[in-house]
Amino acid sequence: MGSSGSSCSSCSSPVSSIKQSWREHPASSYSLKINKFSQLENHTAFSDHKYQSRLFSSGGYNWKLIVYPRGNVNDNGSGFISMYVELDSTSLTESSPTTEVFAELRFFVYNKKENKYFTIQDVEVKRFNALNMVRGLLKVLPYETFINPENGYIFEGGQCEFGVDVIVPPPLTNWEIVSFDEKLLSSPKFSWTVKNFSGLNEYVYKSDIFTMGGRKWGLMLYPKGDTRATGKFLSVFLHLADSETLKPDEKIFIQVHVRVLNPLGSCHVEKKLNSWYEKSNWALGWCNFFSLDEIRKAYLDKEDSLKVEAEFKVVSAIKYSTSI
Structure with missing residues (x-):
């Protein structure tokens, strides 16, 4: 028995806000270079399967880059590389009376074969506040695609590079x-x-x-x-x-x-x-x-x-x- 369906010219699938591209310029906010990816995987097995970078500054606030080498299982990211940024909690208290921060996030993974950076972003600006300090993408790249040296993301015995642009728009001054x-x-x-x-x-x-x-x-x-x-x-x-x-x-x-x-x-x-x-x-x-x-x-x-x-x-x- 065949399946039945219907179509409507006025109906359309929702447009994804996730955009992917390539660019030659590296990340401008923070770069995380790993000498041996397998060791990073072993390390994160003892830290909730994630690696958190040192604090870095962008847009007047402090952030951390978070990488899940095998995906954030709690966010349905299993089988993918997951990447996030976390707003340092002291940034909100130090910037009083600001109680929330808006930022555009772009994540990068270097590809040696292409000599370019795979770029992925959610074009919707993200809101950070006391209830939402961590935002990012749970499915940056499939793990199997990333780990295969023939694809260029792992190179020279296990090296790789992740990065992020955190773009915080300045306060509105023209209106x-x-x-x-x-x-x-x-x-x-x-x-x-x-x-x-x-x-x-x-x-x-x-x-x-x-x-x-x-x-x-x-x-x-x-x-x-x-x-x-x-x-x-x-x-x-x-x-x-x-x-x-x-x-x-x-x-x-x-x-x-x-x-x-x-x-x-x-x-x-x-x-x-x-x-x-x-x-x-x-x-x-x-x-x-x-x-x-x-x-x-x-x-x-x-x-x-x-x-x-x-x-x-x-x-x-x-x-x-x-x-x-």
């Missing part, structure tokens, strides 16, 4: 936290009444400076349009106040609705601005905000005033490190 303030003020609107609109002769007019989202802003209005508006459209821009000086690489995101109000209370002209301000003194907006003919027909009140309104929905804020 930023971006927040988008959607709860600005109870009245997140700024209103500007431009009087005697029909008689305005200046090229551009600026509103009073106002504060929204912890930043100072202003509106700019071109009553006859800026140079790109061909004299037929009103131009309106929102600018950062001169006192707002952005630091290098600093930027502000805003979401604001700008309106020209109809005196009758309906049919307001509205445009939405969703943009990043990336430089000081930036002005963003619209060259062709609205037809000047339409404004003269229906958007000036009895006193020849034009009312412009900016309603802020979002203003971003960034907290960042000061290491630069």
Whole structure:
């Protein structure tokens, strides 16, 4: 009777985090060279079948390299070379208030035949703390593969070499936290009444400076349009106040609705601005905000005033490190 099975194109086997490779460069944290591997095996028979190196320093902490020549039986590593590193317990107390250490581990076994180092690592960074002082790999190489001189790991009468890289990332010093303030003020609107609109002769007019989202802003209005508006459209821009000086690489995101109000209370002209301000003194907006003919027909009140309104929905804020 044949066996039955099923397959699914959306299903896949879990990707192993164990990666193997070869490299010419030896271990950078610690190297353990054995003159006669058989003697190491005999020695470890009286020390829980493992050899522990002397302490070595890496990343500001002290460690030991642990090798099980015939595998860590208690970790289901029988029949393999098992390798671990152990964090020295005094490293945690001496580095108070640190209570845990993160480290990337790479284990090496020298191969004389290839004249390279067999490299194996779990690409997941390991967490060391009071409850987990020892981390490593239980199946580095099959024992029979390692012990056969023809494979190159044992050479010149029993010599071999193990090594490890313990890579401890430095503390985080560069960071930023971006927040988008959607709860600005109870009245997140700024209103500007431009009087005697029909008689305005200046090229551009600026509103009073106002504060929204912890930043100072202003509106700019071109009553006859800026140079790109061909004299037929009103131009309106929102600018950062001169006192707002952005630091290098600093930027502000805003979401604001700008309106020209109809005196009758309906049919307001509205445009939405969703943009990043990336430089000081930036002005963003619209060259062709609205037809000047339409404004003269229906958007000036009895006193020849034009009312412009900016309603802020979002203003971003960034907290960042000061290491630069």
